[in-house]
Amino acid sequence: MNVLGIETSCDDTSLALFSTRRGIISNLTANQLIHDEYGGVVPEIASRAHIRSVLPVYRALLAETGVDARDIDGIGVANGPGLIGSLLVGAAFAKALAYAVKRPLVGVHHIEAHILSNELEGEVLSTPAVVLVVSGGHTSLYHIPFAGRYELVGNTRDDAAGESFDKIAKLLGLGFPGGPVLEKAARDGDGEAVRFPRAMMKKGDLDFSFSGLKTAVRLYVEGLPRVNGKAVSDVAASAQRAIVDVLVEKTVRCAARYRVGHVYLAGGVAANALLRENLAGACAGRGIQYHAPLLQYCTDNGAMIACAASGPLARGRDDTMRLDVFARGPVSSWA
Numbered sequence: 449m450n451v452l453g454i455e456t457s458c459d460d461t462s463l464a465l466f467s468t469r470r471g472i473i474s475n476l477t478a479n480q481l482i483h484d485e486y487g488g489v490v491p492e493i494a495s496r497a498h499i500r501s502v503l504p505v506y507r508a509l510l511a512e513t514g515v516d517a518r519d520i521d522g523i524g525v526a527n528g529p530g531l532i533g534s535l536l537v538g539a540a541f542a543k544a545l546a547y548a549v550k551r552p553l554v555g556v557h558h559i560e561a562h563i564l565s566n567e568l569e570g571e572v573l574s575t576p577a578v579v580l581v582v583s584g585g586h587t588s589l590y591h592i593p594f595a596g597r598y599e600l601v602g603n604t605r606d607d608a609a610g611e612s613f614d615k616i617a618k619l620l621g622l623g624f625p626g627g628p629v630l631e632k633a634a635r636d637g638d639g640e641a642v643r644f645p646r647a648m649m650k651k652g653d654l655d656f657s658f659s660g661l662k663t664a665v666r667l668y669v670e671g672l673p674r675v676n677g678k679a680v681s682d683v684a685a686s687a688q689r690a691i692v693d694v695l696v697e698k699t700v701r702c703a704a705r706y707r708v709g710h711v712y713l714a715g716g717v718a719a720n721a722l723l724r725e726n727l728a729g730a731c732a733g734r735g736i737q738y739h740a741p742l743l744q745y746c747t748d749n750g751a752m753i754a755c756a757a758s759g760p761l762a763r764g765r766d767d768t769m770r771l772d773v774f775a776r777g778p779v780s781s782w783a
C-alpha cells in the first residue's frame with residue numbers, strides 16, 4: 449500500500465510517500481524562512497505560505513518518485529493539534545485529493561505521529577515504554593503500556609522545551625528557529641560557564657517548568673557588558689545543558705517509576721545532539737534500551753504522518769469529507 453502523508457500543522461509544508469512494504473519512498477519539505485523576520489511563527493503568514501507550497505511540493509514528490517496519483521492507496525493528514533489555519537490548508541488539500549482519486553483519508557494526531565516516527569525504520573515500538581515528546585509546543589512524558597495506548601504522566605506547566613530554545617536564541621540574537629542555531633552556538637561554549645536553574649528537580653512528580661530558566665537567562669544577559677562571541681556561546685551552552693539535564697533526569701525517573709525497559713525520544717528537540725547523547729548514556733547506565741528517530745524525522749515531516757496513517761488505513765478506516773481539524777486535544781489512538 450502506498451500512503452501519502454501531509455503535514456502542515458505549523459510552519460513546514462511536508463509531504464511524503466510511504467510504502468507499507470518498502471518504507472519511506474520520499475519525504476519533501478518546504479520550510480517557511482519568512483518567520484525569521486518576526487522572531488517566531490506568524491499564523492496568518494504560515495497559512496498563506498502553506499497555500500502557496502502545498503501543490504508544488506505534491507507535484508515535486510510525484511515527479512521525483514515517478515508515482516502517479518492513481519498509485520496512491522490512501523491519504524493521511526495531520527488534523528491537530530496545531531495552528532488552525534495551517535491545519536485547514538493540509539486538510540482541504542487532502543480532502544480534494546481523496547475526492548479526486550477516490551481513496552480513503554484519515555486524520556492523524558500530530559503527537560502520535562511524532563511518537564510513531566520511531567517506527568519509520570521498520571521496527572514497531574517495544575512496549576511497555578516511556579516516551580519523551582519534546583517539540584515547539586509540547587514537553588510531555590507518556591507511559592505506553594501497550595501499542596496504541598498513551599498515558600500522559602508528565603507535562604510542562606509553562607513553556608515547552610523547544611519554545612525555551614526558541615526564546616533563549618531570540619534573546620541572544622541568534623535567529624529562528626532557535627533549537628538548531630542555539631545548538632550550533634553552544635558548540636563553541638562552556639556548558640559549565642553559568643549555572644542556570646533546573647526547576648522542579650527535587651519533587652517526585654514528572655512535570656516540567658522552563659519559564660524560570662528563560663527569565664534567569666534574560667537577567668544574566670542584561671547584566672553582561674557585551675552580548676557577543678564567547679559570552680553568547682557560553683550562555684547558549686549553559687542554557688542547553690540546563691534544559692537537557694532536566695529532560696534526561698525526568699525521563700529516566702519516569703522509566704524507573706513505570707518499570708519499563710524502553711525509552712523513546714520524539715519531536716523537534718529530539719534532533720538535539722546533547723539530549724540524544726546524554727539520554728542514551730543515562731539509559732545505558734540503568735539497563736534501559738534507548739531509541740530515537742533518525743535526525744531527519746525529528747522535526748515536523750510528512751513521513752511520520754504517512755507511517756501513522758498506514759495502520760488505520762490498512763484496517764479500512766476512512767474519515768471521509770467529514771474530517772475536521774483541531775487546535776488542541778489529547779493523543780487518542782486508532783488502536
Ligand code: KG4
Nearest residue numbers: 583584585610627628716717719720747748
Ligand atoms: O516537532 P517540531 O518540528 O514542531 C512542533 O510540533 O512544534 O518542533 C520544533 C521545535 C522548535 O522549537 C525548534 O527550535 C526545536 O524543535 N528544535 C530543536 C532542534 N531542532 C529543532 N531544539 C533543540 N535542538 C535542535 N537541534
Ligand code: ZN
Nearest residue numbers: 583716747748
Ligand atoms: Zn511537531
